[in-house]
Amino acid sequence: MTSLRIGVMYDRAWAPEGLPEFAREAERLGADELWVVEDLGWGGGISASAVALAATSRMRVGLGIAPAPLRNPALLAMEAAFLARVYPGRFVAGIGHGVGDWMASVGAAPDSPLKLLAESTEAVRALLRGEQVQTRGSEVRIDDLKLVHPPVQVPPVVLGVVRPRSLELAGRLADGTVIAEGQGPADLEAALALIRKGGATQEHELIVFAFAAVADDAEQAAAALHPAIEGQAAWLGRTPEELFTVSGTPAQAAARIAELEAAGATSVVLRFSGEEPARQLGETLAAVRG
Numbered sequence: 001m002t003s004l005r006i007g008v009m010y011d012r013a014w015a016p017e018g019l020p021e022f023a024r025e026a027e028r029l030g031a032d033e034l035w036v037v038e039d040l041g042w043g044g045g046i047s048a049s050a051v052a053l054a055a056t057s058r059m060r061v062g063l064g065i066a067p068a069p070l071r072n073p074a075l076l077a078m079e080a081a082f083l084a085r086v087y088p089g090r091f092v093a094g095i096g097h098g099v100g101d102w103m104a105s106v107g108a109a110p111d112s113p114l115k116l117l118a119e120s121t122e123a124v125r126a127l128l129r130g131e132q133v134q135t136r137g138s139e140v141r142i143d144d145l146k147l148v149h150p151p152v153q154v155p156p157v158v159l160g161v162v163r164p165r166s167l168e169l170a171g172r173l174a175d176g177t178v179i180a181e182g183q184g185p186a187d188l189e190a191a192l193a194l195i196r197k198g199g200a201t202q203e204h205e206l207i208v209f210a211f212a213a214v215a216d217d218a219e220q221a222a223a224a225l226h227p228a229i230e231g232q233a234a235w236l237g238r239t240p241e242e243l244f245t246v247s248g249t250p251a252q253a254a255a256r257i258a259e260l261e262a263a264g265a266t267s268v269v270l271r272f273s274g275e276e277p278a279r280q281l282g283e284t285l286a287a288v289r290g
Helices: 016-029 045-055 073-086 100-105 113-128 164-173 185-197 218-236 250-262 277-289
Strands: 005-009 033-037 060-067 091-096 133-136 141-145 157-160 176-179 205-214 246-248 267-272
Touching (some): 005 060, 005 277, 016 033, 016 045, 016 277, 045 060, 045 073, 073 091, 073 113, 073 141, 091 176, 113 157, 113 164, 157 164, 164 176, 176 185, 185 205, 205 277, 218 246, 246 250, 250 277, 267 277
Parallel strands (some): 005 033, 033 060, 091 157, 176 205, 205 246, 205 267
16 A cells, blocks of 8 residues: 555635535545645635644644745744644644745745745744744844743644755755645656755655546546646746646546655645545545555
8 A cells, every 4th residue: 555645735715614524524535634725815824724633633734835924933833833732743834935926015025035934944943842942043033932832742844845945945954845736756856856955864755736636537627627727837937738737537646646656755735626626535535545
């Protein structure tokens, strides 16, 4: 049996009140992980993580991704520690640069996004380990802070990044890296080379977000995905047809997931488009594990 974790994303466009029931259903179907979204204007990742954790008993819940410019590292560590104390071994804290235009629109644009992410990651991880933190970096300042209730089981801190220097940073400082939707096996292999250049060990997680649509008719599945991938294609500098997706029939989706695992993925998190995402998840899990 594969050791790959199969997860599902609770899409930012879905109504917040639907999260508890979806999380329970995903766990019932056998998903290993559920990831929530923190995008400006859509919803808060810490609150969504808490709701998903409270609704379930087994799955890991990942925060994908807290923008470092928007989240003071002391507060982020406090929030992550609280969740990790209540739900030990089940929370994953994701941090990233955030979308530059969005950060600027709320007055949170750093002078150096790379330094901010590095200093934030170091501070969050040290606080979660129960250390007393004193840092005066170029972007982060913390004066002698120590968490009163650090987690007994320290949660993984993973970085959601794309560019080469940031991938190296993830390898040097984080427990794992989140790969954005649309990137395929060749992208994963290139990313892993940079992550390992940064010093990552074999325990470093590679969590791959993937656009997904599953139907008996492969063309129907592809059509359901098209609106979701246009913006991402532009962001990655590719055409929609060049983006890697987990789509088609359940068997075809399972084969695509296997490609990602062969390229180094430790988790594949499916971001479903189209109707009945829980049904699509169930059919995909059955095809992978059957």
